[in-house]
Amino acid sequence: NAGVTQTPKFRVLKTGQSMTLLCAQDMNHEYMYWYRQDPGMGLRLIHYSVGEGTTAKGEVPDGYNVSRLKKQNFLLGLESAAPSQTSVYFCASSGFNEQFFGPGTRLTVL
Amino acid sequence: SQQGEEDPQALSIQEGENATMNCSYKTSINNLQWYRQNSGRGLVHLILIRSNEREKHSGRLRVTLDTSKKSSSLLITASRAADTASYFCATGEMNRDDKIIFGKGTRLHILP
Numbered sequence: 015n016a017g018v019t020q021t022p023k024f025r026v027l028k029t030g031q032s033m034t035l036l037c038a039q040d041m042n043h044e045y046m047y048w049y050r051q052d053p054g055m056g057l058r059l060i061h062y063s064v065g066e067g068t069t070a071k072g073e074v075p076d077g078y079n080v081s082r083l084k085k086q087n088f089l090l091g092l093e094s095a096a097p098s099q100t101s102v103y104f105c106a107s108s109g110f111n112e113q114f115f116g117p118g119t120r121l122t123v124l
Numbered sequence: 125s126q127q128g129e130e131d132p133q134a135l136s137i138q139e140g141e142n143a144t145m146n147c148s149y150k151t152s153i154n155n156l157q158w159y160r161q162n163s164g165r166g167l168v169h170l171i172l173i174r175s176n177e178r179e180k181h182s183g184r185l186r187v188t189l190d191t192s193k194k195s196s197s198l199l200i201t202a203s204r205a206a207d208t209a210s211y212f213c214a215t216g217e218m219n220r221d222d223k224i225i226f227g228k229g230t231r232l233h234i235l236p
Contacts, residue, residue: 018166045222056212056228057167064222072223104166111155111216113224115166 015040018116020105026122027095035090035119037105045108046088047072048080050101051118057104063088095123128156128196128213128227136233143200145230147213148193154216156189157224158198161210170198170211200232208234 021036037046044065049057059072061080069080077099079091088107092099100123106113128147137143147156155174159167173180173189173196180187186199200207210231214224 047223049226054228057226059223059225062223073225106167111157111172111224112169113159113167113214115168117166118164 017041018105018107018114020103020116020119022119023117024120026124027092028124029096031095032091032093033095033121034092035103035105035121037088037090037107037116038086039088039105039107039114040086041107041109041114042085043107043109043114044085046082047106047108047113048078048088048090049104049106050074050099051104052101060090060103095121097123099123128215128225130211130213130227130230132230133228134231134233136235137203138235139203139205141203143203143207143232143234145198145211145232147196147198147227149196149213149215150194151217153191156187156196157214157216158185158187158196159212159214159226161212161229163209167212203232203234205234205236208232 018039047062048060063082066085081089103119105116128149131146157172158170161167171182184201189196210229212229214226216224
């Protein structure tokens with residue numbers, strides 16, 4: 015089992031560009047999450063999903079959109095990237111309580 | 125939103141010593157979890173303690189929970205160099221098992 019995988023691992027964008035981060039899990043988990051981690055801020059929840067076809071806003075959803083068309087995939091989109099979105103993005107999934115994390119995507123917006 | 129606050133923010137101890145980290149939170153919880161993050165990696169789940177439990181052990185880890193004080197502690201005994209990492213507590217809201225809120229973490233450094 016691969017667990018939780020994230021694509022890409024690194025990305026540099028210019029302000030105003032768009033991109034999509036892909037998260038995939040092979041554990042048949044219902045719940046999936048997108049977090050961002052900034053120095054000294056811990057992890058902050060961006061959006062999450064409690065099942066295929068569902069999405070919900072987390073603590074810091076502005077500037078991001080998500081989709082969960084398939085149970086195993088959770089996509090995070092940035093429509094118009096801003097320097098404030100420079101961060102490390104983590105995806106996680108859970109069946110109940112314990113969350114399993116991907117390796118992260120380091121995004122820099124210039 | 126509720127959030128766990130870890131204390132201290134950073135901790136350096138000698139290898140072999142015990143390390144204790146604390147977490148305080150604000151509102152009623154269903155459970156509290158501890159995670160470890162090695163530098164540049166994703167978080168790894170360590171242990172979960174439910175609101176009706178007071179203490180839990182897993183290998184060299186001991187977690188306590190005091191719901192009256194809204195606090196938890198993580199004790200790592202006989203520390204090793206490989207324990208160098210950041211440790212986060214995360215609280216699950218009462219009746220909301222679909223998401224948890226992370227604290228800002230404690231950076232633990234084990235000195236050789």
